[in-house]
Amino acid sequence: MTDLNIICLVSIGAHPSSGRARRAEQDARAVELGLRLAGARLQVLHAGDPREEALRAYLGMGLNELKVLEQAPGGDALPALADYLSDAGAQLVLTGSQAETGEGSGMLPFLLAEKLGWPLVVGLAEVEKVENGVAQVLQALPRGQRRRLKVRLPFLASVDNAAPTARQSAFGPARRGLLSAEEVELVADVLLAEAQLQPARPRPKRLKVIKAKTGAERMKAATAKAAGGGGQVLKDVSPQAGAEAIFKLLLEEGVLR
Numbered sequence: 001m002t003d004l005n006i007i008c009l010v011s012i013g014a015h016p017s018s019g020r021a022r023r024a025e026q027d028a029r030a031v032e033l034g035l036r037l038a039g040a041r042l043q044v045l046h047a048g049d050p051r052e053e054a055l056r057a058y059l060g061m062g063l064n065e066l067k068v069l070e071q072a073p074g075g076d077a078l079p080a081l082a083d084y085l086s087d088a089g090a091q092l093v094l095t096g097s098q099a100e101t102g103e104g105s106g107m108l109p110f111l112l113a114e115k116l117g118w119p120l121v122v123g124l125a126e127v128e129k130v131e132n133g134v135a136q137v138l139q140a141l142p143r144g145q146r147r148r149l150k151v152r153l154p155f156l157a158s159v160d161n162a163a164p165t166a167r168q169s170a171f172g173p174a175r176r177g178l179l180s181a182e183e184v185e186l187v188a189d190v191l192l193a194e195a196q197l198q199p200a201r202p203r204p205k206r207l208k209v210i211k212a213k214t215g216a217e218r219m220k221a222a223t224a225k226a227a228g229g230g231g232q233v234l235k236d237v238s239p240q241a242g243a244e245a246i247f248k249l250l251l252e253e254g255v256l257r
Contacts, residue, residue, distance in 0.1 A: 004037065004038055004091050004092055004130060005041075005043075005088070005089055005090050005091045005092070006034050006037055006038040006041070006042055006043070006090070006091065006092045006093075006094065007042075007043045007044075007045055007085060007088060007090045007092075007093050007094070008027075008030050008031050008034040008042060008043070008044045008045070008093075008094045008095070009027070009030075009045055009046070009047075009081065009093065009094070009095040009096075009108075010023070010024065010027040010028075010030070010031065010044055010045070010046050010055070010058055010066075010095075010096075011024050011027055011046065011048070011096070011099045011100070011101070011102075012024065012048065012052055012054050012055070012100075012101055013025060013027070013054070013099075013100040013101065014100045014101050021052065021053070021054035021101075022054055022057060023054060023055075023057035023058055023166075023169065024096055024099065024100050025096075025100070025161075025166070026096030026097055026098065026159060026160055026161070026163075027058075027095065027096040028057075028058070028061070028166035029096070029159050029160075029161070029163040029164060029165065029166050030094040030095055030096055030158075030159045030163065031044060031058055031061055031063075031094075031166065032061070032163070032164050032165070032166040032167060033094060033124070033126075033127070033159060033163050033164055034094050035061065035062060036164065037092075037127055040062075040064070042063070043067065043088070043090075044058055044063055044065075044066045044067070045066075045067050045068075045069065045081070045084065046066060046067070046068045046069070047068070047069040047071050047077035047080055047081055048068065048069075048070075048071050048077070049068075049070070049071070050068035050070060050179050050180075050181035055068070055179060056174040056175065056177065056179070057169040057174060058169070059169075059173060059174045059176075059177025059178075059179070060168075060169030060170045060171065060172075060173050060174030060177070061166065061167055061169055061170075061173075062167075062170075062173060063173075063177055064177060064178065065177065065178045065179075065180055066177065066178070066179055066180070067180050067182060068179055068180065068181045068182065069081070069084060069182055069184045070181050070182065070183055070184065071184075071186065072186055074188065074189055074192060075186050075187060075188060075189060076187040076188065076189035076190075076192075077108075078108070078111055078112060078115065078187075079185070079187050080184040080185065080187070081112060082112060082115045082116055083184070084184070085112075085116060086116065090154060091153045091154045092127075092135070092153065092154065092155065092156075092157065093112075093118075093154070093155075093156040093157070094124070094157055094158075094159060095108070095109055095112075095156070095157075095158050095159070096158065096159060096160075097109065097122065097123070097158040097159065097160045103192060103195075103197070104200060109122075109156060109158040112156060113155075113156045116154075116156070118154055118155050118156050119151055119152065119155045119156070120155065120156050120157070120158070121137060121139060121149065121151055121155060121156070121157040121158070122139070122157075122158050123139050123140040123141070123158070123159070123160055123162060124137055124138075124139060124140070124157035124158065124159050124163065125137075125138045125139065125140040125146060125159075125162045125163055126138040126164075128148075130153070133152060133153050134150055134151070134152050134153070135150070135151050135152075135153060135155070136148065136149070136150050137149050137150075137151060137157070140160065140162030140163075143223045144223060145223070232245070
């Protein structure tokens with residue numbers, strides 16, 4: 001796989017406690033996966049400010065160079081990234097699933113894949129092999145499950161916490177590595193300019209009570225797929241009947257008392 005032209009997209013992260021700038025956790029995992037596949041031939045790309053010192057944490061993972069497409073605050077990085085990847089002849093593009101700063105919408109991989117016309121693999125855990133222009137990959141599913149897929153090159157893949165843990169960043173290579181800036185056409189992000197940003201809050205999840213006694217039964221209950229079957233499908237019913245069914249469900253779930 002060392003002959004593959006692999007490019008990894010990285011962003012600036014934020015420490016969960018102090019908020020200081022750092023390498024993004026999921027992007028660092030994408031770089032780790034890229035280094036295992038391509039070694040020193042891996043290209044790492046960032047769209048933003050080349051003076052950001054937090055980018056050097058990626059260089060400390062063993063990279064000689066990190067290319068930066070200069071972007072002003074509030075700029076739209078999507079056109080610049082799409083143009084660069086098209087001209088670079090990339091076969092596999094790796095990225096984190098969601099940024100830790102800025103919008104943090106997680107839409108960049110989807111929008112970039114749509115603009116390039118490439119397939120997108122979400123939750124990439126491992127690339128097993130590449131033969132005749134087709135990659136065999138493992139996709140991470142909930143509860144530790146994996147699904148084997150075959151994807152034609154080129155394609156874009158986002159990684160999350162199921163990807164390999166990123167290696168530590170060494171101070172010496174981080175200072176010796178090169179941050180090379182490239183001027184690109186600046187495009188204003190109109191949607192971001194009109195949007196109102198607010199801190200994201202995780203949605204509460206209902207806990208499932210496991211009544212298993214042995215360790216094997218608890219493990220089976222924890223890894224089993226969620227089984228539906230407790231609900232019902234209403235078709236061609238009157239508004240009155242539908243409202244009564246919803247009201248009954250809310251009473252049973254304890255939402256209404």
